[in-house]
């Protein structure tokens with residue numbers, strides 16, 4: 001049993017539920033429980049405005065509220081950035097679960113104290129019951145989340161899962177099911193979008209972007225299936241596939257042509273996977289290439305939600321020798337003081353600033369300021385979303401290091417990338 005004051009992590013929590021489910025099956029005698037999922041609203045914004053140490057203090061005050069209603073036989077876990085789950089052992093009726101939730105929201109009516117400040121908070125909660133609402137940990141958590149979304153929509157602090165809440169799930173499960181076959185059926189392909197060194201005009205490398213051609217459903221966009229894979233955990237397997245394919249490309253290119261750098265998008269979920277660093281280490285070694293040919297892109301907005309723990313993982317990766325790039329930079333954080341905490345070698349200015357910078361003075365100012373500051377911290381600057389020559393020339397003029405965008409080329413399959421490079425760069429010995 002869990003010690004009184006500890007808060008388990010997501011993996012431990014899932015194992016705990018699986019054990020309860022298994023015991024129920026073994027004895028033919030379900031051990032009922034209720035699960036209350038509760039999420040603090042606007043946490044990302046709070047973190048952005050007050051810094052991650054205040055964010056940590058707020059989370060700790062928030063978890064104290066949950067500990068206040070937890071009974072000794074209950075189990076508390078942190079299952080997301082600002083998201084906790086409380087498992088109420090032996091609770092088989094929603095009335096009792098509602099009672100616990102009411103108690104919790106009574107406590108949350110008072111402001112939380114964090115870093116010497118008193119902060120009013122808002123939260124939402126979704127409730128599920130085992131075995132009525134699902135027979136495994138993933139389904140129960142997913143349905144608690146659906147219930148939480150329903151609570152938000154109806155402006156209630158909490159809601160119990162209802163069958164109608166599961167409509168969206170059905171579509172997601174279809175994709176999840178198809179994803180589980182995509183790798184073995186060879187349905188993924190990597191496309192490569194070139195990156196140019198602005199100073200020399202030479203090919204610097206490419207960003208690798210996953211494409212999925214599903215037999216029945218046709219082409220499915222990564223911004224549809226990646227979030228689903230993140231929730232289901234399938235992202236780990238997809239990331240391994242992507243890394244391996246990108247490294248294969250680098251190995252082949254370096255052997256036949258010239259040195260090249262390839263950037264791979266890494267979901268922030270991967271930073272919580274305990275052996276992620278080892279996966280990178282082994283995959284790179286397997287292909288016998290130097291670490292500095294590989295860049296890992298992490299999006300800024302997701303990173304700042306969990307800066308404290310991400311910093312350690314990214315530092316470790318940087319120590320290995322891979323490059324770390326902060327993707328979509330400018331969209332996730334307001335404080336410039338944050339630069340010195342970045343465990344990165346590179347930032348990619350978000351394309352929303354680059355696309356209209358020549359017409360929009362504010363965007364132009366932001367782009368110039370980011371470049372200047374980044375250089376002050378020895379970071380390489382990549383601009384993405386360059387769609388015309390004027391933007392390309394402007395970025396070169398203000399000292400941006402690397403350029404990427406439709407003006408240069410769209411993402412292309414490997415063969416097409418090869419002939420594109422052959423046509424445009426005579427020095428590559430293709």
Ligand code: G
Pocket residue numbers: 208209210221222223226242265266267
């Ligand atoms: O390539 P496209 O514009 O469709 O990409 C849409 C989004 O999907 C982008 O945010 C991009 O970073 C992300 N994406 C593309 N390929 C991968 C991948 O291999 N892994 C992850 N995690 N994200 C990817």
Ligand code: G
Pocket residue numbers: 193209265327328351384385386387404405406407411
């Ligand atoms: O989130 P991320 O930066 O990884 O997203 C990369 C995606 O942006 C690529 O998949 C690509 O399809 C898209 N992209 C690349 N260059 C351009 C561009 O010049 N304009 C637009 N609109 N999208 C681009």
Ligand code: MN
Pocket residue numbers: 207265297327
């Ligand atoms: Mn990217």
